[in-house]
Amino acid sequence: MKTKKIDNLDDFLGTVLIPVFETSIKNLKPIKFNDIEVSSKVFYGKKDSCYIVEKNDIIYIFIGLGKELDYKSLKTILRRISFKEKESFSSKVVLNIPNEFTDDQVEATVSGLLLGTYSLGHYKNQEEHPFLNLDFELRVLSKIDFSKTINKAIKIASAQLETLRLVDLPPNKVTPKYLTNWAVDRGAKHGFNVEILGIEESKIHGLGAFLAVGKGSDNEPQFIIMKYSPKEKVGAMKHVGLVGKGITFDTGGLNIKTAGMVHMKCDMAGGAAVFGAMRLIADLQLPIQVTAIVPCAENSVDSKSFLPSDVIKSYSGNSIEIIDTDAEGRLVLADGLSYLIKNYSPEYIVDIATLTGSSVGTFGYECGALFTNNESISKKIQQAGDAIGERLWPLPLWDVYKQDIESDIADVKNYSGKPVAGAISAAKFLEFFTQEHDAWVHLDIAGVAFGDDEFAKSKHATAYGVHLLTKFIENL
């Protein structure tokens, strides 16, 4: 989406979007814009309200914001207008920036408008959103020049749109190889290096936990490694490592799922968040070094599938007893984390995964579970999330929970076998592979990566994590 700053509406014909902060229904003064007056009896800027009026071939869409609003609400309001009122958009659209808008509010507004172009109908014959037309140019009417903020907003939403698509496309399309092709293509386009370990290379490297999960599928697992550093070198840079769960479909394996399997194309949403964040970080040319790993595999049922009670050898050299083949995410992440630490030793590590139903039971669909032994980083990532409406809340990593993953036959087991504290014991399992790294964070996003909202009838992707990871890295 292109944009252009304008200073007035002279000779303009088309659609004008006018965000309005709430006044009061009892206000005697009408809301005025151009030569339009709106009585407060019909519209006074109440949150989630909107008023559309046409005069002299200009369509005015007044958008109620409420009195005070956070980043996410503002973004959602504009996404809704862009998504639901697109029929009222002509080929020319003006966005009026209220004088009181801050940079963050401009960012949320523009990102929201671009996100509103997203539709789940990837396989439907349907018209494209007017904003996606190559000739389209959003005219921005404002006193101040917000072009830097607007460009950033477009980059954020563009990365989120890609993540939405990666998660929502079906698993017969988004296979591990598809994700490899995505990474190689986007790496070349946006500026990060990509290295792929297929099945043979993974065997040579000894990625045994990763390989075990993919054994039951015809779709070859792919261990995707991405490396970013800015084009212009800037002295000593911090080095962040990211690991995202890339299970393109989770049947549960031989411990086959008896509930909710239909949604399990979302099991690569952590990986998709890492992909989106890599694209965004490279687009923004952040002055930081990032190494990201997304171990991609399909957890399927077959005579070749790994078995409950198998003992496998992980990349770290530690043996793992498989109690449940549906606890597969922690296996691919274990090898991802070990490989990252051994070969790249980043200063900070964040892993992100749709890891447990237990985290959904704890926080529902509004908040991801946050695990770390580093309090200052815990605060930083939580603050990054609060600023943009991607909530996180900490759960403990106390050593009393370690007994849940102690095995009689192997160094560790992949499930306690008990229906309690599942998110915590999964985190303890991952911690086992982090070699006491002092700045490791684990995010369990099973509840927030995929859900219901007003933008479709069925559950779909949220792109949770793309902006969160980027903002966290930006603020380090």
Ligand code: BES
């Ligand atoms: N992919 C699931 C977790 C999940 C649940 C993701 C709901 C998205 C929404 C994960 O691989 C899984 O199956 N976890 C099991 C682990 C159990 C067998 C130890 C779970 O949480 O039930």
Ligand code: MG
């Ligand atoms: Mg599973």
Ligand code: ZN
């Ligand atoms: Zn899974």
